[in-house]
Amino acid sequence: MKTAPSEAPQGCISVIDDDPELCRSIGSLLRAMGYEVRLFGCTRDFLAAPPPGPTGCLLLDIRLSGENGLDFQEELNALPEAMPVILMTGHGDIPMTVRGMRAGAIDVLPKPFDEDQLLEAISAALEADAELRAQAALLAGLQRRYDQLTPRERQVMALVVTGLMNKQVAAHLELSEITVKIHRGNVMRKMAAQSLADLVRMAEQLGVRDATISRYSI
Amino acid sequence: MRQASRRDQDRPTAGRNLLYSGAALCLALGIFALDVMSPLQGAVAVLYTIVVVILARQGSRLLVLVACGVCVCLAISGYVISHGNDPLAGPTMRLAVSLVAIVLTGLLSASQISAARARRGADARYATIFDAAGFPIWETDWSPAYRLLQHDPVPGMEAVRQAAAGARVRNANLQAGRLFGYDSGAALIGQSVSMHFAAGAEAAQAALYRGLRAGLSPVEVEAQFVTRAGETVEAVLRASLPPDSRDWSRVLVTAIDVTERNRAQRRLAQSHAELAHISRVTTLGEIAASIAHEVNQPLAAVITYAKSGRRWLAREAPDAAEVRDCLDQIAHNGSRAAGVIAGIRGLARKSDPQPAPISLEDVFAETSAMLAPEMRATGTTVRASLPRDLPRVLADRVQIQQVMMNLLLNASQAMAATPLGQRRIDVSAFTDGHFVEMVIRDHGGGLGGRDPEALFRPFFTTKPEGMGMGLTICRSILEQHGGTLVAEAVPQGGLAMRFRLPESDSREGPTP
Structure with missing residues (x-):
């Protein structure tokens, strides 16, 4: 701290x-x-x-x-x-x-x-x-970094931080797994996250985790 | 008819009356004989008037009228015997003259007897009143004082004392004797009351002399005396001059013993002062929290400045200007705290009211300063518009401060339900040339249709922990100062309390 x-x-x-x-x-x-x-x-x-x-x-x-x-x-x-x-x-x-x-x-x-x-x-x-x-x-x-994300990237971020796998995200958003991977890569870069754990912490601070979704409830 | 209530000389008088009656009878017979037998050509019958006059001395109207009738009969009998057969001539005229003289003498004597009896009755009634009056009364000879004032209209105290000592009591009733501690009024007769004067009574005596000389009758003054037993009595003396006493040789003095009344008045005034003090202390208790705050603030400032000053000194480059400022502020705040405490001590002190010319403006400034923290805490603003040239009033400073404090606190408490921005007390004052009036107006709920006088009833209160004595005591304080206190509802809302006090210089002479 x-x-x-x-x-x-x-x-x-x-x-x-x-x-x-x-x-x-x-x-x-x-x-x-x-x-x-x-x-x-x-x-x-x-x-x-x-x-x-x-x-x-x-x-x-x-x-x-x-x-x-x-x-x-x-x-x-x-x-x-x-x-x-x-x-x-x-x-x-x-x-x-x-x-x-x-x-x-x-x-x-x-x-x-x-x-x-x-x-x-x-x-x-x-x-x-x-x-x-x-x-x-x-x-x-x-917040400034988050504001730079596109709407699709925000959707991907919200789902990724819930712990979903790429293909689950793809299914959820009706996208191809490849496209999700590209969006996810952009999110990690734009948010300057070192790891998924880092991104999760940022999402918590920003309050953007999609609370209705969990890995096992699809 | 003799009055049974006459004095003891009645018996010898009765003997003398018998003698007079006998003499009158002999005289009447002698005159009759002279009239009938002597050849005198005069109005011998006129001599009967002497008989009437002699009998008149006995003071009986009936006797006089009877004697008059008898003498008339004798005169007519004498005429008939001597001149019965003569034609009407000189002797008849003489008879007529004699009869007129006898009848007139008789009537005059009779009316004189009536008048004398009336006078005796009045004298007796006067004596009865004098003796039986329930209050002290004495008749005294003040001619020495009269002579003194003829020479010197404004005599000195020593001269007055001598003149008073030269006075002689002519008559005094039992109550007068008792006033000075004797068993009877007779003990005073022939003496002067001045030997019972308490210190300062000469001034009262001089006031009586001045009043009588100025043509006032009766004159009243209050004076203190010392009885034979050494007790002090206070009496209101009332001297009046009877119409026939130009040279003050008979002055009638009555006295009313006011010792008890004055004592009761003093006790009453004392309990008033005590009640006012209790109420004052109660009011102080009401604002104790804000007073504590008011004292604590400057003390906290003093301590803080002291610490601050030490820090400024301890810095690597001590700042003299800042240190000086700290010291100035310490002194200033110290005096501020002392001022608050002095104000409270003045209010809490128990002392008899001491009327003096005071400025309502000053008293108001002091009071509102003392209440400032309380007003701040309740969010009340006090807006005063007092004229600068307000005349002074004659009053006890502490008690008037108490009145203002009560009225201001009441006004502030009356606005507890008023929105914060509108809690305002307006204070104004003006004079009408005799009284100074101060108006304290709030913007609270007003009277709610109640009678304004209800506020002044003892134990009337709208506060949960109120005693209901505040306004009652305020009013009695103002009334003791010759002023008034009234409440009136303001049509636009709120209540106005108006109090008036007499201006200090509009009062004539010293207060009693």
Whole structure:
């Protein structure tokens, strides 16, 4: 598994806290730690801002004026701006913490922060983001390659990865076995798959395996 | 007819009356004899008037009228005997004159007797009222004070004290004696009440003198006295001048003992203050969570800045500007936390109300700052438009803050069902020259057709854990300050709470 190197702190931390003074103090501390910082008073400002370039994470106050940080955390998961979330709370209680962690929060930090805990949470969040981004990049590459396949090649790929033999595929698609072999060769080349096992893994990631077919159910 | 209720001198008077009656009888007979027997050519019968006058002294109308009739009969008899056969001439004229004189004397004496009896009756009733009145009353001679004020219309306290000491009680009833700790009113007679003055009573006495001199009668003041036993009594004194007492030689003073009433009033005021304090602390409890948050935020900022500053210093190239910023922010946030705590301590402190001229604008600013976190948490915006030149009001700062806090919290809680973007409280204020009025309006559900007065009934509440005393106490606080508090439904939706307080400079004189 590939992970982003995390020896030197780098990354952009977004902070949403409705108390401007506290927000600024967190900003100062994070900048002193060497991070790039973006400060927001409310979730609307955060969503309106352009997404940060490098890896990043979000420090989110649970108690915001007129809105609930936990609700926003759940909304955010479904948005393209999704990134790892560290929750902050002035007076955390267990139900809040449980809800936040279930929704995928890296950590729930009580204010004022313990520096080590904060650093640890941030590096974990940045790592998670890097991984997320790497996976997303990987998936995007696969998707790009998959997009280059012809419709027939996609059909062949979907059937091959289920474990069917060439002649079964040919019968299924009403093609000659030779033609299937040529399509299969093209698929392996275009997808840059080293082996059938490789192709199967790619199909799983892309979600293109034809689930209605299995080798023994023809 | 003698009145049975007259005093003890009745017996000797009865003997003297017998003597007078005998003398009058002898005189009448003497005059008759003189009239009949003497050859005098004068109106001897006129002398019968003396008989009537003598008998009139006994104070009986019947006796006078009978004597008058008898004398008329005697005069006519004398005439008939002496001049019975003479033609009508000089003697007849003289008889007529005599008869007129006797009858007139008789009638005048009779009416005088009636008048005297009426006066005696009035005197007796006055004495009865004086003695039997259920409250202290005394008649006193204030002529030294009258002379003092003739010389010096604005006398000093020492002069007033001397004049008061020179006063002499002429008469006092039992209650007056008891007021000062004696067994009877007679103990006061001949003395001056000023020996019972408590400290400061001279001022009250001077106020009485001034009032009487200004032509006011009766004049009322409240004063404190010390009884013979050393207890302090508070009384409302009422001095009035009888019409015939120009030189204040007879001033009638009545007193109402208000010691008990004042004590009860003080107790009532004290329990009002205690109730207000309890309600204040309860309200603080309601917003305790947001207050804790409000204190925690700046503290968290302070700690974070401190850590941040240390990191800026520890960097390979310490950043002085950043460190300075951290220190500035630490100081700033520290004072912010201290400010929040000072505000709460002021509200939680238990102290007697201390009315002073305060600016509603300032009090509102403080209150809304304290409630800001609560308002933020409920998504309520407070929009205030207060005129800059609002006059000050005379009120206790903490209690008015309590009223505002209650009204603002109520308004915010009334909008729990209002969509988030519309939770707004509008605050406005204006003056009509005597009162400053402040209106706190929410955009909640309003009254739902209920009577606005129902809100002020004790134990009326719409909140599950509410006590229902908040508005009741708010209203009583405002009423104690001479103000009012009313609720009214706004036609467009929501509720407006209006409270009024008197302007501090529109009040004449010191407050009682």
